[in-house]
Amino acid sequence: MDAIFSKLVKKDPKLKEILGVKKDLPPHDATGDIYFDLVRTIAYQQLHGAAAAKIFGRFIDLFEDAYPQPQVVAEMELEEFRAVGYSKQKSSYIKNIAAFALENDFEHRDWDSMEDAEIIKFLTQIKGVGEWTAQIILLFSLRRPDVFPSGDFGIQSAMIKRYKLKQEKRELIKKMKSIAEAWRPHRSIVSRYLWLWLDDKK
Numbered sequence: 460m461d462a463i464f465s466k467l468v469k470k471d472p473k474l475k476e477i478l479g480v481k482k483d484l485p486p487h488d489a490t491g492d493i494y495f496d497l498v499r500t501i502a503y504q505q506l507h508g509a510a511a512a513k514i515f516g517r518f519i520d521l522f523e524d525a526y527p528q529p530q531v532v533a534e535m536e537l538e539e540f541r542a543v544g545y546s547k548q549k550s551s552y553i554k555n556i557a558a559f560a561l562e563n564d565f566e567h568r569d570w571d572s573m574e575d576a577e578i579i580k581f582l583t584q585i586k587g588v589g590e591w592t593a594q595i596i597l598l599f600s601l602r603r604p605d606v607f608p609s610g611d612f613g614i615q616s617a618m619i620k621r622y623k624l625k626q627e628k629r630e631l632i633k634k635m636k637s638i639a640e641a642w643r644p645h646r647s648i649v650s651r652y653l654w655l656w657l658d659d660k661k
Contacts, residue, residue: 463645470641473621474649477656484651489599493570494529494560496600497582500592501552502545514544529565532557552587559585575603598647607639607646617653620660 468475489496502518503511519525521543533554540550560566563581570578575597582593594608608614609632618624618635626634642649 463648467642467645467649471638474642477617477621477649477652480652480656480659482655482659484655487599489596491600493568493596493600494556494565495526496596497556497560497585497588497592498527498532498553500595501549501556501587504549504592517543518545527553527557529557529560533561548587552585555586556588570601575606598650603647605644605646607636607642607650609635609639611650613654613657614650617657620657621653 464474464478467478488499499515502515506514518540519527521539522528522531535554537547537550537554540553541547545553573581578597578601579590579593582588582596583590589610591608591610594606594610597603598606598608615631615635618638619631622638624631624634639646639649
């Protein structure tokens, strides 16, 4: 890892402070089960961490072995989701994921044979799954090494702070992507350290 850090800092000196946080990256909750990780990611979106965990816990407790089998989820009524605390929209998104996973045989799909862009295009067919969600799956569930979730609020905040960016909206994303080109093929590790660095600054 030190050799990678040295190369990154040589290409982008501003990374020295970010990569010098001197902390181990925190563990993540991705299981590598793409269906389950998608459901969990959507379930946690726009909710505070503790509240999200509590609601998700109630949700998976509905199922045998605490696993939301897609065939069961796809057939659930929205009221069953609402009973554990999910909105109508989020409930629909989770059902969409389950139905799509069944139709496309997630369990036997060869994810390793698919390129990052191909997976993003594939997963974003699901209503409720956007590019950010697909990138999080790439980064954590599939552990792809060169993912840069430019739409992530934390990544944006960290880069605005460290690189003193003044751009907004599309121009901000364009500038961020331009800066991140120097991090290839290790944008995933830099992204994770950007989150860590931002937390360290709070």
